[in-house]
Amino acid sequence: EPEVTQTPSHQVTQMGQEVILRCVPISNHLYFYWYRQILGQKVEFLVSFYNNEISEKSEIFDDQFSVERPDGSNFTLKIRSTKLEDSAMYFCASTVRGGYGYTFGSGTRLTVV
Amino acid sequence: AQSVAQPEDQVNVAEGNPLTVKCTYSVSGNPYLFWYVQYPNRGLQFLLKYITGDNLVKGSYGFEAEFNKSQTSFHLKKPSALVSDSALYFCAVRDGSGTGGFKTIFGAGTRLFVKA
Numbered sequence: 570e571p572e573v574t575q576t577p578s579h580q581v582t583q584m585g586q587e588v589i590l591r592c593v594p595i596s597n598h599l600y601f602y603w604y605r606q607i608l609g610q611k612v613e614f615l616v617s618f619y620n621n622e623i624s625e626k627s628e629i630f631d632d633q634f635s636v637e638r639p640d641g642s643n644f645t646l647k648i649r650s651t652k653l654e655d656s657a658m659y660f661c662a663s664t665v666r667g668g669y670g671y672t673f674g675s676g677t678r679l680t681v682v
Numbered sequence: 683a684q685s686v687a688q689p690e691d692q693v694n695v696a697e698g699n700p701l702t703v704k705c706t707y708s709v710s711g712n713p714y715l716f717w718y719v720q721y722p723n724r725g726l727q728f729l730l731k732y733i734t735g736d737n738l739v740k741g742s743y744g745f746e747a748e749f750n751k752s753q754t755s756f757h758l759k760k761p762s763a764l765v766s767d768s769a770l771y772f773c774a775v776r777d778g779s780g781t782g783g784f785k786t787i788f789g790a791g792t793r794l795f796v797k798a
Contacts, residue, residue: 671728
């Protein structure tokens with residue numbers, strides 16, 4: 570069964586450093602998303618990406634965040650200057666179109682120290 | 683704006699008994715409704731969805747959910763719970779009338795604990 574792949578599974582970074590979280594969505598999917606989950610609690614929407622541009626973003630997704638689809642397969646989330654409160658599990662998801670559920674990756678656990 | 687409410691933080695049920703996990707939603711357009719399950723240290727897995735058609739939808743692992751438009755609810759059910767069903771369950775909604783990103787909003791989650 571096709572999977573969404575995320576790397577790394579765990580990243581520890583110092584406050585103020587830049588991090589890039591990587592995702593490979595399912596190849597025929599058209600819509601891509603980043604969500605985060607803090608301490609196994611609520612799953613928060615960050616950003617949606619379609620047709621090579623951001624479709625929608627939440628108030629969490631401020632100027633420190635950016636997304637990119639640099640080639641036909643990767644979908645990255647960059648945090649320019651990490652804060653302690655950015656520590657969370659970050660999930661990438663994709664879907665083929667609007668009426669379908671998401672396929673989620675296994676997540677990247679980001680720890681900012 | 684979309685929103686989802688899961689009124690119970692935790693649901694406890696004995697193995698073999700029926701289970702219900704509650705969800706209510708608010709969306710301005712047509713609701714696309716989903717249930718996801720999360721096992722410890724794992725990502726979310728899609729269980730089932732309601733887009734249109736029959737109000738009772740069936741999904742993975744014997745789960746089903748009933749869409750009730752008048753009550754704006756989409757409760758998750760299973761006739762006979764298993765210990766292995768113990769996990770965190772998320773209800774989610776998308777505005778089906780929307781365009782562009784098809785953003786999905788998740789509820790706060792309900793922890794299901796099935797006792798042997």
